[in-house]
Amino acid sequence: MSLAVIDIDNTLWQFCDAFSRELRKINPAFPPVEGWTTWNFFEGFCTEAEFMGAVDAVHRHQDSDEYQPYPEAKGFLRALKDQGYRVVIASHRRQEMLGPTERWLMKHELPYDELHLSFDKTVLFEDAAVVVDDAPHTLEKAVACKAIGAGLLFPWNKAYAGNGFGLFGNLNEVMEYIRERS
Numbered sequence: 001m002s003l004a005v006i007d008i009d010n011t012l013w014q015f016c017d018a019f020s021r022e023l024r025k026i027n028p029a030f031p032p033v034e035g036w037t038t039w040n041f042f043e044g045f046c047t048e049a050e051f052m053g054a055v056d057a058v059h060r061h062q063d064s065d066e067y068q069p070y071p072e073a074k075g076f077l078r079a080l081k082d083q084g085y086r087v088v089i090a091s092h093r094r095q096e097m098l099g100p101t102e103r104w105l106m107k108h109e110l111p112y113d114e115l116h117l118s119f120d121k122t123v124l125f126e127d128a129a130v131v132v133d134d135a136p137h138t139l140e141k142a143v144a145c146k147a148i149g150a151g152l153l154f155p156w157n158k159a160y161a162g163n164g165f166g167l168f169g170n171l172n173e174v175m176e177y178i179r180e181r182s
């Protein structure tokens with residue numbers, strides 16, 4: 001069975017908006033999401049520990065009613081499963097976030113076969129046929145492992161468009177890209 005590795009943050013929901021609100025609690029001068037064009041955009045605004053703390057603050061409340069998946073997310077995962085993919089949802093987050101993450105997936109009826117929480121999802125890529133993620137270095141690794149790589153287009157991955165993976169405006173377009181290539 002073909003494996004599809006699907007990210008959560010900025011793939012199944014707009015993590016960056018919630019994260020931006022957390023960062024502005026630390027420092028109101030944080031640039032808006034449109035200005036997040038590099039991976040170290042936080043430097044000069046907060047420490048790395050504060051940055052990671054803001055990530056955790058969002059993940060800890062993943063199942064809050066405020067944090068809604070994209071409207072296309074459920075249909076996207078369903079379509080992958082209907083095409084015979086084994087769907088592994090893989091998120092860069094602490095193992096202790098398992099509870100809120102599982103509750104969020106359940107609450108929004110997002111179908112999947114396995115949930116992988118770690119700080120290195122690339123261990124899954126050797127066997128992956130499809131990888132959907134917004135992180136350019138993750139997608140580059142996926143493509144190097146001969147997987148179809150695709151994700152949603154954001155300020156932080158825009159400069160990497162054309163590096164062998166597809167970046168799109170919504171998950172329906174991502175699905176079309178996967179269909180064309182599989």
Ligand SMILES: [Mg+2]
Nearest residue numbers: 007009010134
């Ligand atoms: Mg992500």
